[in-house]
Every structure is written in C-alpha cells, then in structure tokens.
Amino acid sequence: MMKILKYILLAMFIFGLSSCGGPTPVKTTERFDAEKSFEKANKMIDDKKYEEARTLLFEIKNRDFSRKFAPLAQLRIADSYVNEGETELAAAEFRRFLESYPDHRNAVYAQYQTAMIYFNEIESPERGYSGAARALAEFERLKQNYPRNPYKDLIEIRIEKCRSIMAEYEFIVGDFYLKNGSYNAAIMRFETLLQKFPDYNNEAKVLLSLGIAYKKDGKEEKAEELFERLIEKYPNVPFAADAKKELALSNKAKKEQALVPTVKKGPFPVITIKKKSEQVKPTKEEPMQVKTAKKETLEAEPAERKSSFVAEGSRIKIKNLMIIGNKNISKRKIKKAMGTSKRGFFSFITSSGYYKKDQMEKDISKIKDLYFDHGFIRVVIDGPEIIVNENKNTMTIVIRITEGDQYKVSSIDFNGNKALNSEILMKKVSVVPGAIFNKTKIEKNISSISKVYSKNGYNLPSIKQDIVPDDQNRTVQVLFNIEEGDKPQPVKK
Numbered sequence: 001m002m003k004i005l006k007y008i009l010l011a012m013f014i015f016g017l018s019s020c021g022g023p024t025p026v027k028t029t030e031r032f033d034a035e036k037s038f039e040k041a042n043k044m045i046d047d048k049k050y051e052e053a054r055t056l057l058f059e060i061k062n063r064d065f066s067r068k069f070a071p072l073a074q075l076r077i078a079d080s081y082v083n084e085g086e087t088e089l090a091a092a093e094f095r096r097f098l099e100s101y102p103d104h105r106n107a108v109y110a111q112y113q114t115a116m117i118y119f120n121e122i123e124s125p126e127r128g129y130s131g132a133a134r135a136l137a138e139f140e141r142l143k144q145n146y147p148r149n150p151y152k153d154l155i156e157i158r159i160e161k162c163r164s165i166m167a168e169y170e171f172i173v174g175d176f177y178l179k180n181g182s183y184n185a186a187i188m189r190f191e192t193l194l195q196k197f198p199d200y201n202n203e204a205k206v207l208l209s210l211g212i213a214y215k216k217d218g219k220e221e222k223a224e225e226l227f228e229r230l231i232e233k234y235p236n237v238p239f240a241a242d243a244k245k246e247l248a249l250s251n252k253a254k255k256e257q258a259l260v261p262t263v264k265k266g267p268f269p270v271i272t273i274k275k276k277s278e279q280v281k282p283t284k285e286e287p288m289q290v291k292t293a294k295k296e297t298l299e300a301e302p303a304e305r306k307s308s309f310v311a312e313g314s315r316i317k318i319k320n321l322m323i324i325g326n327k328n329i330s331k332r333k334i335k336k337a338m339g340t341s342k343r344g345f346f347s348f349i350t351s352s353g354y355y356k357k358d359q360m361e362k363d364i365s366k367i368k369d370l371y372f373d374h375g376f377i378r379v380v381i382d383g384p385e386i387i388v389n390e391n392k393n394t395m396t397i398v399i400r401i402t403e404g405d406q407y408k409v410s411s412i413d414f415n416g417n418k419a420l421n422s423e424i425l426m427k428k429v430s431v432v433p434g435a436i437f438n439k440t441k442i443e444k445n446i447s448s449i450s451k452v453y454s455k456n457g458y459n460l461p462s463i464k465q466d467i468v469p470d471d472q473n474r475t476v477q478v479l480f481n482i483e484e485g486d487k488p489q490p491v492k493k
Contacts (some may be wrong), residue, residue, distance in 0.1 A: 034064040041076060050080045071101045075110060087117045108149045111142045119158055122165055129169040129468070129479060130413040136162040167197035171206060173466050178209060180368075180377075183217040186210075204234040208242055215246065224250060325401035329374060337370045338363040360384055364399070371403065372439035377469060377476065378404035407437045410475035416482040419456065425449055425480070437476045442467070449480065460485045 037060050044053035053076070060073040078093035094114045098107055115138030121131030139159050142149060149155070174189030190210040193200065200206065211226035227243040234240055323331045364381050371379040385398040411433050414422045428448040431441050446463045453461040462483040467476050 032063045034060050034066065034069040038069045038072060038076075041073070045076065045080050045083065048083070050084045053080055071097070071104050071106070074100065075106055078110070078113070082113070082117070087121070091117045108142070108146045108151075111138065111146060112149070112151050112155075115139045115142060115158070119162070122161070129166060130415055132162040132165040132169075133415050136166070163197055163199070164201070167193055167200040168202075169468065170197070171202070171209070172468060174206075174213075175209060176467070176469065178213050178216075181216075183213050186213040187217065204230055204237045204239040207233075208239045208246075211243065211246065215250070220250060320396040322396060322398045323401065324398065326403065328376070328403055328406070329370060334367055334370065337366045360397075367399070367401070369439060371401075372437070373441075375406040375408065375436040375438070376403050377407050377437060377467070378471075380404065405474045407469060407474050407476045409433050409435050409437050410470060410473070410477050412478045412480075414480050414482060417484065419458065419484055420452065425452065428452055431478070437467070437478075442478055446480070449482070453484065458484055458486075 037056055041053045041056040041060070044050075044056065057073040057077050057080075061070045064070040064073070074093065074097045078090050078097060081087070081090035081093060091114050094110045094117075097104075097110045098114075101107060115135050118131045118134035118138060122135070136159060139155050139162070142151070143155060170189055170193040174186045174193065177183075177186035177189060187210065190206055190213065193206055194203070194210075207226050207230040211223045211230070214220075214226065215223035224247060227247050230243045231240045231247075321335065323334055326334060364384070367381055368379060371377075380402040382400040382402070385400075387396045387398065389395070409431055412426065412429055412431065414425050417425060428451075429445045430448075431438060431445065442465055446465060449463055450461055462485065464481045466479045466481060468479065469476050
C-alpha cells in the first residue's frame with residue numbers, strides 16, 4: 001500500500017514540474033514579401049551584384065503566388081545578364097519570358113531587347129552578318145506579333161541597317177569569289193544579292209562586278225547587257241565609267257577577232273610558225289597560246305598555202321616543270337597534288353593551233369586547293385608559261401606562285417538553325433577558332449552537320465558555307481548558312 005502511495009506522489013510531482021514551464025510557443029511561418037524582395041534585387045543589380053540578385057529573383061519567381069512580381073523577376077534576370085555582358089544567356093532568358101508570358105504588357109520590351117542583343121553584335125559586314133540576320137528576324141517578329149509597339153520608327157531604321165549589312169556581306173563574298181577565279185560562285189552571289197536586296201544603295205557596284213564575272217566566264221552578251229543597264233540607270237556614278245571601258249574593250253576585241261584569218265576545214269589544219277608575229281586573239285574558250293624558245297607564236301593560215309604543220313593530237317614531251325615563288329609548301333608536295341606527270345607526254349595542240357589548257361587548269365586548281373588547306377587564301381598562281389624548244393619536241397612548263405599571307409579562323413557561326421542550337425552543331429565542326437584555315441576540313445564539316453539533321457528527322461537540309469576574310473587581321477570568319485527544311489510528320493494509320 002505504501003509503495004502505491006509513493007508512485008502516486010511521484011507522478012503528481014512530475015506533473016507539477018511540467019506545468020510550471022508554461023505553454024509551448026507555436027512557430028509561425030514568416031510571410032514572404034515579394035515587393036520588398038524585388039526592390040532589394042533591383043538594388044543588387046545597380047550595385048553590380050548580379051549573382052546575388054539572380055538568386056533572389058529566382059526565389060521571387062517560385063514564391064510569388066500573386067504572380068504580380070514573378071514575370072518582372074524573369075525580366076530582370078534577363079536584364080542582369082545584359083548588364084553583365086552575357087548576351088546569349090540574356091537572349092535565352094528574354095525568350096523564356098516571351099514563352100511564359102506572351103501577353104504580358106512588357107512582352108514588347110522583351111522582344112525588342114532580344115533583337116537589340118543581336119543588333120549590337122554588328123561590327124562590320126565582314127563580322128556582322130550573323131548578328132544582322134538574327135536581329136532582322138527578331139525585328140520582323142516584333143513587327144508581326146506586336147504591330148502597335150512603341151518602337152515602330154526605330155525598328156525601320158534598324159531593319160534598314162541589317163539589310164544593308166547583309167547585302168554588303170553578300171557583295172564581299174561575291175567579290176572574293178570573283179578575285180579568286182570562281183566566276184560561277186561569284187555570279188550566284190551577286191544575282192542573289194540583287195534579288196534579295198533590291199533596295200541596296202550600291203546596286204551600281206554589284207551590276208559592274210556581275211558584268212565582269214559574266215565576261216570572264218565567257219558570257220559576253222550577258223555581260224554587255226549588265227554594263228548597258230548600269231550606264232542607263234546610274235549614268236553619273238564612277239562605276240558607269242568603268243562599265244563604258246568594259247564595253248569599249250569588248251567592242252575592240254570583236255573587231256580584232258573579225259580580222260583573224262580562218263582555217264579551212266580539213267583533217268589536218270595548216271599551222272605556220274612565224275617569228276615576231278602578232279598573237280592570234282583567243283576564242284570564247286580563251287585558249288592559251290604556245291610560246292617557243294625564240295618568242296615564236298603559232299598562227300593559223302589559209303589551207304592552200306604550203307607550209308609545215310602540227311596536227312591535232314601531236315604529243316610533245318615535258319622536259320621540265322619549273323615552280324617558282326613557293327616558300328611555305330615544298331615543290332614535292334605541289335607536284336604530288338598535280339595530275340601532270342613530268343616524265344610523261346602532254347597533248348597540248350588543238351586543230352586551231354592553240355594550247356589545250358583543260359588538264360593544266362585542273363592542276364592549277366589543285367595547287368590552289370593545296371594552298372587553301374594551309375591557310376593561304378590569297379594565293380595567286382600565274383601561268384602556266386609554256387616554252388617549246390626549236391625542234392618542237394620538248395617543252396618546259398613554268399608556274400609562278402605568289403603565296404600571300406597565311407590566314408587563321410576568327411570565328412565559326414551558324415545562320416538559319418532553329419531546330420538545333422549552335423552548341424550542338426559546333427560539336428560537329430572539326431576546325432576551331434584560332435586554327436589555320438583549311439578549306440577541305442570546312443567542306444567536310446557540311447556533311448557532318450547534315451548527318452546531325454538527318455538523325456533528328458530532317459531529310460533534306462541545305463547547308464552552304466561562306467568564308468569572309470579580314471585582310472587587316474589575316475583571319476577568316478566561317479559561316480554555315482542552313483536551310484533546315486520541314487521535318488516529315490509520321491503517317492497516321
């Protein structure tokens with residue numbers, strides 16, 4: 001009984017001690033003030049504490065259940081990246097805002113800032129094509145999606161500059177092809193410029209260059225048509241005077257061509273060797289004439305005159321192949337790249353007495369490609385100069401090379417890629433900025449990029465590469481222009 005009483009008294013004592021502590025306080029959740037947090041984040045941005053500001057802005061996005069400050073926080077995240085100079089991240093955050101809040105009152109601002117990010121990347125036509133193309137697309141999207149935007153007048157000025165930069169870039173590339181003898185590529189580039197940018201303020205310059213490209217490609221009538229169009233449309237510009245000179249040269253060549261005696265048709269046209277005679281003017285194919293060791297030239301004469309002749313298909317042994325001016329690439333490598341064999345025979349006389357240049361032109365092109373693969377994009381190859389001995393049975397081929405400077409890759413950009421971002425495509429490019437320019441490697445990258453699109457369901461992507469040289473810095477910008485095409489949709493059964 002006494003034991004039971006002791007347990008009761010002990011329990012009462014413990015209960016009394018616990019009751020003396022008072023009630024246990026209940027923890028209350030502190031209310032999140034989105035407005036004050038937003039003001040604090042703005043202050044951090046002003047103080048250039050961008051990382052801390054973004055941390056707080058992300059918290060506002062997650063905890064602002066009123067949804068009043070969450071959109072503004074997303075916008076300020078993008079602004080903070082702009083202030084920090086992280087333009088690609090800024091553009092991504094502005095796009096995220098537009099995707100999440102397309103009808104927000106600040107959507108116009110977000111779209112305009114996206115366009116301006118790319119617009120501010122424009123430095124010059126050589127370096128600004130990619131930025132101009134992106135900016136133009138964003139400005140056009142702003143006009144289409146928000147026709148009553150407050151930036152109307154400013155947008156038109158910006159669009160005009162983007163188009164001007166893109167047009168000037170097209171001309172630079174076309175001019176590069178023209179100077180390097182790629183006349184078809186130059187023609188395509190100039191024609192595209194005139195079609196895509198009919199308002200280009202330097203149309204006269206394009207017409208002149210396009211006419212010269214057609215002329216060098218052997219299309220005289222088309223060239224004359226363009227020269228006459230330039231003179232008629234822009235009679236007072238300096239390019240009109242150049243067009244008149246080109247027409248005068250063409251007319252002079254026609255008159256001189258008319259004076260050249262023709263050869264009567266027959267199985268073996270007669271060719272006479274004359275000393276100190278004037279060279280026969282080239283035909284439309286611009287065949288190269290053959291020089292003898294005594295500066296003699298081949299001239300066609302009427303068939304009824306008795307004289308010695310060289311029949312078509314005559315073979316003259318190549319005695320020597322001289323390569324002059326090469327400094328950075330050995331003669332052994334150059335000869336290896338060529339198709340003409342020093343030990344073999346080369347058929348180079350046609351029925352008209354002209355040098356057959358087709359094979360040698362291919363060899364010259366191979367030498368150019370070799371130099372292009374080593375970064376010498378301004379290489380100039382003169383020749384071949386053909387020297388035939390007095391007995392007309394051996395000849396020496398002389399090729400003169402002016403290498404120029406070696407160029408490196410300054411940047412690699414992509415234009416037109418929407419389905420796949422540039423980071424994914426860049427992984428398939430084997431040439432990196434800072435490396436010596438290599439034409440073959442760049443062209444192989446087109447196939448690699450095309451395979452990436454094929455794996456993602458795009459069967460017919462069009463990928464073209466352009467190079468824009470910067471002669472002052474001896475660098476080359478590589479631009480991949482991509483037309484993705486439509487992704488095939490699965491057939492419904």
